[in-house]
Amino acid sequence: MNIKTIITLFIVTITAVLPAAEDKPVFTYEGEVAGVVCNACASNVKAALSKLDGVTSVKIKLGKEGAAPRLEVTSSSPNLTKESAIKALGEKAAYYVIQSFKLVSK
Numbered sequence: 178m179n180i181k182t183i184i185t186l187f188i189v190t191i192t193a194v195l196p197a198a199e200d201k202p203v204f205t206y207e208g209e210v211a212g213v214v215c216n217a218c219a220s221n222v223k224a225a226l227s228k229l230d231g232v233t234s235v236k237i238k239l240g241k242e243g244a245a246p247r248l249e250v251t252s253s254s255p256n257l258t259k260e261s262a263i264k265a266l267g268e269k270a271a272y273y274v275i276q277s278f279k280l281v282s283k
Contacts, residue, residue: 201253208278209245213237222273225266230254245276
């Protein structure tokens with residue numbers, strides 16, 4: 178067997194064994210988080226929320242003219258809650274207040 182055949186068999190085997198990315202459901206959550214006033218603040222919140230079960234992305238859009246920044250979390254878990262998001266912030270919850278957090282699509 179030549180190296181090309183071995184590599185091809187390896188790729189076919191791995192592809193058959195590993196689940197496809199689209200097999201996992203995707204849930205989108207949206208909310209508002211007060212206290213985020215700069216990119217460093219946004220990075221702190223993103224790092225904390227990224228530790229939640231199944232989270233694949235966290236986006237924060239800074240609010241305009243006094244509006245609270247908008248939060249978008251993508252996860253494979255249908256069970257994220259406002260309480261779990263607050264808990265993920267830990268001590269930083271004293272600085273950043275999650276005002277709302279809800280499942281908007283799956």
